[in-house]
Amino acid sequence: IWDPLGGWAFDEATRCLNWGARILILGFLAGAPxxxxxxxxxxKGASAVGVRLGGLTDFQPEIAAANMTALCDMASAGKLNPMVSTVLPLADAAKALQMLIDREAIGKVVLT
Known part of the structure; x- marks a missing residue:
């Protein structure tokens, strides 16, 4: 399970784990770790693993570089389909930030 929420969601997610599974802790968007x-x-014989891109680039830069190359290749091939919540003109950047602060966006907010 990828858990970017933390807090209450982490507790619920750990209840869903199968035997030997891992939960990846990516952040605490729910407001609390x-x-x-x-x-x-x-x-459940499960494990929790903290995942931070900065850690990978600091301690294993060769793996981080290989991952970035693979992601760029996937993007070039059209294999990545990020969930886009809203597309706004750059002039509405303040509105976009407020959407993020108010947690109204489900997916990415893109400025053009």
Missing amino acids: ALAKTNHLLI
Whole structure:
């Protein structure tokens, strides 16, 4: 499971794990970091792993570079389809930021 939310969502997500699964902690958009109930992980033989791109570029730059190359290749081939919530002109950047602050956007907010 990829968990960018943390907080309450992490707790719910750990209940959904299969035996031996991993939950990847990507952030805490729900407003609070996850407080792991380790019994959920223990019972399911599961693990929680923190994922931060900055860590990869700092400590394993060759892997980060290979990942970026692979992502660029996938993008060039049209294999990436990000969820775009809203497209706004650059003049509406303040509105776009407010949408993010108010958590109104589901997906990316793109400025053109």
